[in-house]
Amino acid sequence: MxxxxxxxxxxxxxxxxxxxxxxxxxxxxxxxxxxxxxxxxxxxxxxxxxxxxxxxxxxQQITTRDWRFAKPAELVHHILERFHAKHREQLPELIRLARRVETVHGDHTECPTGLAEHLSHMQQELESHMMKEEQILFPMLCNGFYPAGPIHVMQHEHLQHGDALGDMLKLAHQLQLPDGACNTWTALYLGLNELKEDLMEHILLENEILFVEPVSQKGSCCGSCQ
Structure with a gap:
């Protein structure tokens, strides 16, 4: 409370x-x-x-709804509100905090040197990825189409996001705070951990649920052959 x-x-x-x-x-x-x-x-x-x-x-607690039984449009809406919008808030603040820590504590042996630049790159890559989902793939999924090509591209980019998270953790010394870390440094690592957990859950929902075509639709006629 x-x-x-x-x-x-x-x-x-x-x-x-x-x-x-x-x-x-x-x-x-x-x-x-x-x-x-x-x-x-x-x-x-x-x-x-x-x-x-x-x-x-x-x-506020995140809903524990079982998204396996949701319609694609419902899951897309959840992903847009819970993850896409959240990442767009998280990364600018994390970049600002990282720059502050690097500026003030640059001479500390455990300073996450290079983290701000890495987070800026992550922001650019993630924004490009989310825009492609929002403008191309998500509308198709909501209309019952599961294009193999675009889905494969997004899944490959998910692997790259996972690698970027790994590099982030290395730069941040696995989020282990040094003794006497200031509030800014502590808040930075708290936020990085949240970003890690959010992005992992985001990717999981897409790879394992949203991008998987329902069995009932596989092999059905799209209507173009009639």
Whole structure:
């Protein structure tokens, strides 16, 4: 349960994505991380309840629905809202945090040097991938067509995304924080772990469910031969 008497540092390092909310309100969760949300909000004339609401939305539990029994259009909608939109929020904030850590702690032996650049490359590749799904493949799947070529291309790119996650973890020292890591560094690794888990679940849903043609449709006539 989130409450206003929690410190900014505690919230930033326990809720993935909280740093993005704090940046919207220009709240210092790093050097000023020991101060409570209530204290800072009162000082700045901000609505702490509004901020708590946004943080609570980040904590909402993801549905455990069994997507094997959903219609393609339902699963596509879920993927767009739960993963495509989320990745577009996650990566810019993670890149910003990584750049900050590399700038401030560049002389630390465990600094994730090169991580920001790698995340920028991941963002470009993932955006290109998602656009192809949204503009080409997803509309076909929603209409009952399962084109082998485009599906194979997306599956191959999924393998590349998996490799990119592996490289990300190497650069981030397997997300093992050094002793005395600041709030920004902690929030970065928290967010990277969330990105890893989200992207893996995203790929799993597509490879194992969305891209698999229902048995009832295999071998059926498309209508063009009539």
């Amino acid at each position: 989130i409450h206003a008497n929690q410190s900014l540092g505690q919230l930033a390092t326990s809720i993935p994505g909280a740093t993005g909310v704090f940046h919207q309100y220009k709240l210092d969760f790093c050097c000023g991380g020991s101060r409570t949300l209530a204290e800072v909000a009162a000082e700045r004339g901000l609505d702490a309840t509004e901020i708590i609401t946004k943080l609570s939305e980040l904590q």
